[in-house]
Amino acid sequence: MADTRPSPTDARTYYHKGNTAYEKGDYQKAIENYNMAIILNPTFSEAYFNRGLCYYNLKNFDKAITDYTKSAELDPKNAVIYNNRGDAFYRKQDFDKAIVDYDKAIALNPKYLKAYYNRGLAYACLQDYERAVEDFDKVVELNPNFAEAYHIRGLAYDYMNNFDKAIADYDKAIELNPNFTEAITHRELAKQKKEGGGGGAPGGATADVSGAGAQQGGINAVKLLQKPTMKWTDVAGMEKLKEDINEAIVYPLEKPELARKYGKLAGGGVMLYGPPGCGKTYIVKAAAGECSASFINAKISDLLDMYVGNTEKNIHAVFETARKNSPCILFFDEMEGMGGRREDMGGSMQYMKMAVNQLLFEMDGVEANNQNVLVIGATNAPWDVDPALRRSGRFGKTIFVPEPDYVSRREILRMHSKKRPTAKWINYPRLAWAAIGYSSADLKSVVDEAAAIPWRLAFKTGKQREVTTWDFIAAIKKKKSTLNPWYEQAKKQIGQQEEKTVVDGKEHVKITESKLAAAEKDSFKELIDVIKKRNELWNKIYVWTIRHVALYIPLPF
Ligand SMILES: Nc1ncnc2c1ncn2[C@@H]1O[C@H](COP(=O)(O)OP(=O)(O)O)[C@@H](O)[C@H]1O
Numbered sequence: 293m294a295d296t297r298p299s300p301t302d303a304r305t306y307y308h309k310g311n312t313a314y315e316k317g318d319y320q321k322a323i324e325n326y327n328m329a330i331i332l333n334p335t336f337s338e339a340y341f342n343r344g345l346c347y348y349n350l351k352n353f354d355k356a357i358t359d360y361t362k363s364a365e366l367d368p369k370n371a372v373i374y375n376n377r378g379d380a381f382y383r384k385q386d387f388d389k390a391i392v393d394y395d396k397a398i399a400l401n402p403k404y405l406k407a408y409y410n411r412g413l414a415y416a417c418l419q420d421y422e423r424a425v426e427d428f429d430k431v432v433e434l435n436p437n438f439a440e441a442y443h444i445r446g447l448a449y450d451y452m453n454n455f456d457k458a459i460a461d462y463d464k465a466i467e468l469n470p471n472f473t474e475a476i477t478h479r480e481l482a483k484q485k486k487e488g489g490g491g492g493a494p495g496g497a498t499a500d501v502s503g504a505g506a507q508q509g510g511i512n513a514v515k516l517l518q519k520p521t522m523k524w525t526d527v528a529g530m531e532k533l534k535e536d537i538n539e540a541i542v543y544p545l546e547k548p549e550l551a552r553k554y555g556k557l558a559g560g561g562v563m564l565y566g567p568p569g570c571g572k573t574y575i576v577k578a579a580a581g582e583c584s585a586s587f588i589n590a591k592i593s594d595l596l597d598m599y600v601g602n603t604e605k606n607i608h609a610v611f612e613t614a615r616k617n618s619p620c621i622l623f624f625d626e627m628e629g630m631g632g633r634r635e636d637m638g639g640s641m642q643y644m645k646m647a648v649n650q651l652l653f654e655m656d657g658v659e660a661n662n663q664n665v666l667v668i669g670a671t672n673a674p675w676d677v678d679p680a681l682r683r684s685g686r687f688g689k690t691i692f693v694p695e696p697d698y699v700s701r702r703e704i705l706r707m708h709s710k711k712r713p714t715a716k717w718i719n720y721p722r723l724a725w726a727a728i729g730y731s732s733a734d735l736k737s738v739v740d741e742a743a744a745i746p747w748r749l750a751f752k753t754g755k756q757r758e759v760t761t762w763d764f765i766a767a768i769k770k771k772k773s774t775l776n777p778w779y780e781q782a783k784k785q786i787g788q789q790e791e792k793t794v795v796d797g798k799e800h801v802k803i804t805e806s807k808l809a810a811a812e813k814d815s816f817k818e819l820i821d822v823i824k825k826r827n828e829l830w831n832k833i834y835v836w837t838i839r840h841v842a843l844y845i846p847l848p849f
Pocket residue numbers: 526527528529530567568569570571572573574575704707732733736
């Protein structure tokens with residue numbers, strides 16, 4: 293604000309810094325600034341709201357919901373907050389809750405076009421097409437020139453097998469926008485279905501409702517291609533991993549001819565796996581920032597769509613965009629979202645099965661055409677990734693992203709603390725030992741927690757001080773590592789398995805070493821070794837001792 297002098301303790305200064313970063317698309321940085329704004333002014337509704345927007349854009353819908361909720365508590369008459377929280381629920385496919393929020397938004401603002409539109413989409417997802425149509429009626433009443441609204445209402449009629457009304461709506465959409473290819477396709481299909489006597493599911497209709505508030509159909513290619521601005525220098529520690537990734541990703545894409553000559557591109561895909569919060573996503577983004585190739589970040593949950601045919605269409609579109617923009621890194625994050633092995637999937641999971649098949653098909657295509665598209669997958673649950681995808685030629689190369697070692701922990705703590713008002717001298721080595729077994733994300737929240745201590749104090753006493761080593765120690769005591777459950781799960785999944793099969797009416801018990809085939813053990817060797825080591829008594833004693841010495845032995849600093 294113009295009338296207040298900017299000072300680092302002014303919440304609005306951070307708020308505005310956050311807005312600038314937000315506009316540049318640097319959500320991480322924006323969040324950091326909003327964090328500060330909120331610490332300085334815990335009743336700053338807009339800061340919560342904007343941080344919620346960042347999380348929403350980062351597809352962290354749970355955190356977005358938490359922030360919108362806080363913002364709504366502080367500003368309960370603001371329709372936009374409810375609408376946006378509705379969008380976050382929608383993206384989590386929690387349509388009932390989304391509708392409750394859109395209801396609230398509409399109650400506060402009965403002319404809120406977007407809320408009607410989104411509520412209509414939510415009803416459509418719940419297959420309540422009649423209510424959906426009511427909402428789209430309202431949308432076109434509020435804006436009679438909104439082509440997409442006619443199109444989507446047409447789809448709803450289409451799904452109700454009311455082809456006349458569907459065709460009339462498609463006509464209207466095309467009249468308003470003669471280049472509306474989806475509406476043209478759907479009109480053709482509706483006409484065919486009408487002639488065919490209707491009935492059955494509208495198999496050809498592929499409603500794109502993949503984004504709440506989506507105003508245009510299809511996955512937006514421009515949005516897909518967002519090159520990260522991160523570099524290796526943003527990645528603290530993890531030296532060996534950086535080397536591996538340079539070799540598997542950066543160098544082959546920088547010099548594809550050379551890499552091909554030495555057979556380095558032959559693998560097709562690279563799979564990163566490891567415990568959550570240890571930097572898989574983060575490191576791929578940095579690697580993409582390092583090379584001149586284009587980058588597509590495709591999170592599996594965004595591609596899955598319950599409408600028949602849409603998932604395949606989405607996956608195909610992503611590969612097409614990658615091919616058109618080669619050399620290109622195509623990153624499929626959170627592969628476990630594809631929901632287990634094909635053989636485990638029941639009927640309701642059909643669309644995931646289709647997704648896996650489509651992915652297999654496209655990846656073979658990449659290989660066959662030898663295009664400069666490098667597919668990278670990442671997952672916390674490699675055992676849940678379809679074995680066909682793990683076979684060589686698809687995600688032939690696997691890279692284990694382990695929890696940070698001592699040096700990495702020290703550097704990660706140091707890097708995140710840099711953005712904080714810390715004392716001149718912090719005993720990072722001691723903190724790194726105390727935080728043994730922590731993930732990178734855990735370390736980050738330790739820094740957040742430590743920095744909050746003096747701020748909270750400043751509120752109570754009005755006196756400010758810097759963040760000290762003792763604040764960090766207190767934060768580490770309070771925030772434990774979140775990795776144990778993951779290792780438990782990994783052990784269960786990769787360890788010995790008892791499998792009951794029925795052959796010729798007789799039950800056979802087959803003890804297999806693990807869910808992974810013997811040949812796959814090699815691919816996940818590093819994880820198997822880590823689990824083995826963790827289970828050894830000496831290692832448990834070692835970890836306990838290191839942590840407790842670092843946390844509790846009094847030292848003068
Ligand atoms: N090497 C690193 N240096 C600095 N921060 C890191 C590093 N690795 C991870 N982080 C932090 O931890 C967070 C979680 O990492 P992320 O890549 O999302 O984990 P994963 O994808 O493995 O679950 C990141 O947002 C980042 O802030």
